[in-house]
Amino acid sequence: MHSLSVLISGALLGVFGIIGAGLVGFSHVLTDERIERNEREALLQQLQVMVPAGRIDNDLLTDVVDISAPEQLGSETTRVYRGRQDGRPVALVLSPVITQGYSGPIRMIVAANIDGSLAGVRILAHRETPGLGDKIEIERSDWILGFDGKSLLRPSAGEWKVKRDGGVFDQFTGATITPRAVVRGVKNSLDYLHDNKWRLFESQPPAENSDG
Numbered sequence: 780m781h782s783l784s785v786l787i788s789g790a791l792l793g794v795f796g797i798i799g800a801g802l803v804g805f806s807h808v809l810t811d812e813r814i815e816r817n818e819r820e821a822l823l824q825q826l827q828v829m830v831p832a833g834r835i836d837n838d839l840l841t842d843v844v845d846i847s848a849p850e851q852l853g854s855e856t857t858r859v860y861r862g863r864q865d866g867r868p869v870a871l872v873l874s875p876v877i878t879q880g881y882s883g884p885i886r887m888i889v890a891a892n893i894d895g896s897l898a899g900v901r902i903l904a905h906r907e908t909p910g911l912g913d914k915i916e917i918e919r920s921d922w923i924l925g926f927d928g929k930s931l932l933r934p935s936a937g938e939w940k941v942k943r944d945g946g947v948f949d950q951f952t953g954a955t956i957t958p959r960a961v962v963r964g965v966k967n968s969l970d971y972l973h974d975n976k977w978r979l980f981e982s983q984p985p986a987e988n989s990d991g
């Protein structure tokens with residue numbers, strides 16, 4: 780009898796263990812999905828702010844091309860959104876990843892006008908420290924707006940740095956690593972766009988076109 784109850788207890792423990800592990804795994808999947816959905820919503824919202832509908836007459840969300848430039852843009856594939864007016868190139872938006880911020884990757888969107896000036900930069904996701912590195916978020920400070928209108932010529936290549944390194948961009952008090960990484964990430968994106976923008980407008984969209 781005694782050994783039977785031990786067996787039953789053991790079996791029950793095993794069953795609860797399996798259910799528990801399953802629940803944890805399931806909630807992990809749900810969390811990942813939610814993060815992805817939030818990021819996508821932020822992207823869509825910000826795209827419309829940086830490239831307003833009045834400036835383009837095509838559907839930016841479906842006029843896309845997927846490119847691979849991991850060295851400059853941080854991930855194996857990067858989606859590029861193309862804005863046109865009467866068929867003429869107006870703006871390009873891409874979502875590079877800075878692989879090493881202070882605490883991990885920082886996902887951004889960089890929108891550039893066809894003349895090479897920035898229409899805007901926004902942070903989609905990051906793990907920087909609240910109160911320090913998170914001032915890159917537009918919800919926390921207007922630092923990110925400092926990129927508006929900048930290009931590879933203004934400021935000059937040597938000034939694409941935080942002030943502490945001799946450049947023109949502010950760092951934050953006690954937190955230089957995060958803004959330094961973002962400045963470098965934006966500069967890399969502009970370099971990539973400068974070298975590839977005409978080719979990007981000519982490339983065919985991926986066969987299975989989605990708006991993500």
Ligand SMILES: Cc1cc2nc3c(=O)[nH]c(=O)nc-3n(C[C@H](O)[C@H](O)[C@H](O)COP(=O)(O)O)c2cc1C
Binds near residue numbers: 881908909950954957
């Ligand atoms: C707990 C902790 C969290 C920090 N988080 C950040 C951060 O998110 N971003 C950042 O740039 N620096 C962060 N720092 C500060 C960096 O370690 C580093 O000192 C700083 O970026 C260098 O800038 P400074 O030379 O202006 O002090 C953090 C430091 C500590 C102790």
